[in-house]
Amino acid sequence: SGNDLTAVLAGARLLPVLTVPSVATAGFLADALAAGGARCAEVTFRTPDAEQALKAMAAHGGLTVGAGTVLTAEQAERAVAAGARFLVSPGFDAEVIDRGRELGVPVVPGIATATELMRALKAGLDTVKLFPAEPLGGTRMLRALAAPFPQARFVPTGGIGPDLMPGYLSHPAVLAVGGSWMVTSGHLERGEYAEIRRLTAEAVERSTP
Ligand code: 3PG
Numbered sequence: 001s002g003n004d005l006t007a008v009l010a011g012a013r014l015l016p017v018l019t020v021p022s023v024a025t026a027g028f029l030a031d032a033l034a035a036g037g038a039r040c041a042e043v044t045f046r047t048p049d050a051e052q053a054l055k056a057m058a059a060h061g062g063l064t065v066g067a068g069t070v071l072t073a074e075q076a077e078r079a080v081a082a083g084a085r086f087l088v089s090p091g092f093d094a095e096v097i098d099r100g101r102e103l104g105v106p107v108v109p110g111i112a113t114a115t116e117l118m119r120a121l122k123a124g125l126d127t128v129k130l131f132p133a134e135p136l137g138g139t140r141m142l143r144a145l146a147a148p149f150p151q152a153r154f155v156p157t158g159g160i161g162p163d164l165m166p167g168y169l170s171h172p173a174v175l176a177v178g179g180s181w182m183v184t185s186g187h188l189e190r191g192e193y194a195e196i197r198r199l200t201a202e203a204v205e206r207s208t209p
Contacts, residue, residue, distance in 0.1 A: 005086050005106040006127055006153060006175060008064050012039040013169060013207040015155060015178040016200065017068055018057075023049045025188055026056035032193040033183075034062035036200025042068040042088050042178065045075050051082045058083030070107075073099040080105050088155075088178075090131055092116050097123055108155060112136055117149055126151050127175065132158025139167045146173045162203050169207055177207070 009015065016038050020026060033041055041063050043054040050067075058065040066086035067079030073095040076087055080103045087100050090110040100107035110131040111117045120128050130142060133156035137144075142156055156168045157178030165177045182199040186192075 005108070008040055008086075009127070009155060009175040012064075013176050014038060014165075014200075014203050015157070015176045016041045016182050016203075017044060017157065017178050017180045018042065018053075018183050019044045019046050019180065019185065020049060020053035020057075021047050021185065021188055023052040023056055025191075026053040027060065028191075028193050029053075029183065029188070029196065030057045030060035030063060032196040033200055034060070036182075036197040037204035038063060038182075038200050040064040040066065042066050043084075044068040045070055045079065051078055054079065054084060055082040058085070070096055072096065076100055076103070076105075076107075088129055090129075092119055094123070097125065114145060114148070117145065117152060121149065121152065127153045127155065129178065130154045130156040130158075133168070134159025134164070138164070139171065142168065142171055142174070146171065162199075162206055165203065166206055179203075 046069050064085050067084040068088040070076050070087045070089045076096050076099040087107045089096050092109040097107045108127055108129050109120050110129045111120055153175045154173050155176050155178050160177055160179045161181045168174050168177050183196050187196050
């Protein structure tokens with residue numbers, strides 16, 4: 001349920017966002033993330049192998065794995081069938097939210113304005129992805145947007161790296177910070193799992209007070 005996800009994100013503080021080019025890398029990737037101390041991960045639906053990679057990473061067992069870049073109800077269904085425990089979207093889509101609810105899997109919609117946040121709250125969703133956080137104005141935007149909505153919880157994502165992350169996490173309405181900096185396409189092309197592990201461990205360390 002949504003409350004479980006809130007607890008997972010609040011405990012994790014860090015949500016690595018992964019775009020996995022090949023299912024062959026999924027096991028190594030899950031090992032590296034778990035060894036670095038990550039507790040959850042978001043596999044984006046941006047590659048042909050995303051579904052299989054999500055399945056392999058979910059089966060790994062060491063991480064709570066969700067799907068990202070979920071744009072349609074059909075993708076929501078495929079993601080949940082592959083084992084996604086939560087669904088993340090870059091924007092607010094009622095069909096994705098309804099399908100997630102039917103399937104019993106929490107959806108974290110992307111929001112970039114007060115209007116979109118009001119739509120999410122009206123739909124019964126308290127946890128949203130502030131996206132793209134840095135281009136929107138970073139922590140200044142977060143503070144201003146969060147002020148009128150004390151019930152809202154945020155997962156800022158987009159343009160955030162290890163140096164900016166603590167500033168977001170110091171806001172009490174932020175559950176976790178999302179980002180792809182720990183797992184780039186370059187890392188995966190070169191098979192740099194030790195580097196993925198190192199960057200994950202560094203981020204986990206900086207995410208805890
Ligand atoms: C996402 O889909 O959440 C973003 O691609 C992650 O943002 P980042 O790549 O700027 O970290």
